[in-house]
Amino acid sequence: MRERLWLWLSRLWRRPGIRISAFGGAALLVALIAPLLDQTLPSSLAERFSRDAVLPILNILASSMLAVTTFSLGIMVQAFRSAAGQATPRVYRLLMQDMTTLNVMSVFVGAFLFSLASIVMFRAGFYGDSAAVIVFAMTMVCILLIVVAILRWIAHLSQLGSLHHTLTLVERSATQPLERLAKTPNLGARPASDAP
Template structure:
């Protein structure tokens, strides 16, 4: 079975389509119509007419139509209510967290499944009522329709209970932080050992070759390593990827350099292996997730919100993400799955800057948040000293400089200075 981090570009795009809010409702609606069609064509499989005495239960047309009418009327109301509630929750996420976190709520399978059941049950009932009114169902067809209706009602009850539990937490800042943290954790895991995306460590491209340049302005969202590997093997090339997911590119940006000779169509194929979009995404870009978490913290620190506790929660989430990743994956030996492709590994300094850099500027006057950042940097420096100590110390010095400029009380400045000095002398954890 193909791992998620090895998805070719076409499957990656298909996966993105399936995450759309419309996909599951459409799928459930198609399934509902197929069940009704099976009920209609049941005479092919069952001899008809079936005597009532041979049936486990007697199902009249009026009884089934009455149940379907109740389901249709209620599901229309519930579907409208669920969609309006979801819109309000998304607006709340944008206001309390950040608009960039909204796609994570929209793509949530639990919410999509509940709404899909409501819409699919409504369509199922409407089509069933139309069929019963036209008397197109035989005795066996009505029996199948009744059994399907019972299943639909049970699914509705389960989805309603599940939906009540979801709307009680979705939209809260803590829930938004948890979802962004999970998406960022998944993206960090997709980097693979040594943060190389399963490729070789960066090497200089020597000899004759050519450069693959971008043809549009945007951000690299994904690159198809399997396609690049096939091209490299077919033409005896060595390909060095310069634009990782999350990189901003324009018309002069070199996406990749190749050593060797290849026809012009291979250049086009290599360019098509890179997906460039108008915005960054969570899938293969952990820096984007860290940036979104930082946005939530910065909004919490604004004068309109003034919630330093949320900013501290974000800092602890980012510390946990980077610390766990550095201890489990970054120091591993990379076993390259794509031997002809090399890439520059994601540097810990980049991730630390995206996680804490913007927060340090907005929190320079808050002693509590500043101390939480220094504490988090100390944890990272101890967890992975070879990777995080140097960038952590550099950022800590910047934090101290901002604190000395912004804080008024000498006691606060002294506390920050002491925390930075403690970071400098911290020993690595075993």
């Protein structure tokens, strides 16, 4: 029962909509937590990192992440169509669950939602002076994640949709069930050695 639940959860986590929504929700949650930590920071940091230092970075981040996400979605759909034309429909479903693609898209969408939510919170007056320091720190973490995701995406795009990449995905997904079957011969039952 526990294995079946774990299998169901892992399949759910591999769905593009669920994974991207989870990253986006986490980004929105991080943007909403900043005002709660407002009172814990010293005033010297609040003077150095004001909202005027953070807002231009957030504006650049929001506009660039929207363009990068749209561009990446177009490339992803084109690669999936090309792979679907070369192989079977099952391979298309495997490509839709490619973890590198899902992680990169999740980081892009999460960064866009974080920057957009932070801009809205600044403009609405929810963030005080100290909250700008927290948003600045989170923005630096977000930029680091984006750089890593872009480097992974560039390396991944060179093989996405190719026949070699598709066959590697099929081999990887078939290896685990076959190994599990080899560890439990006869599916855990006793072999019928005395059968006529």
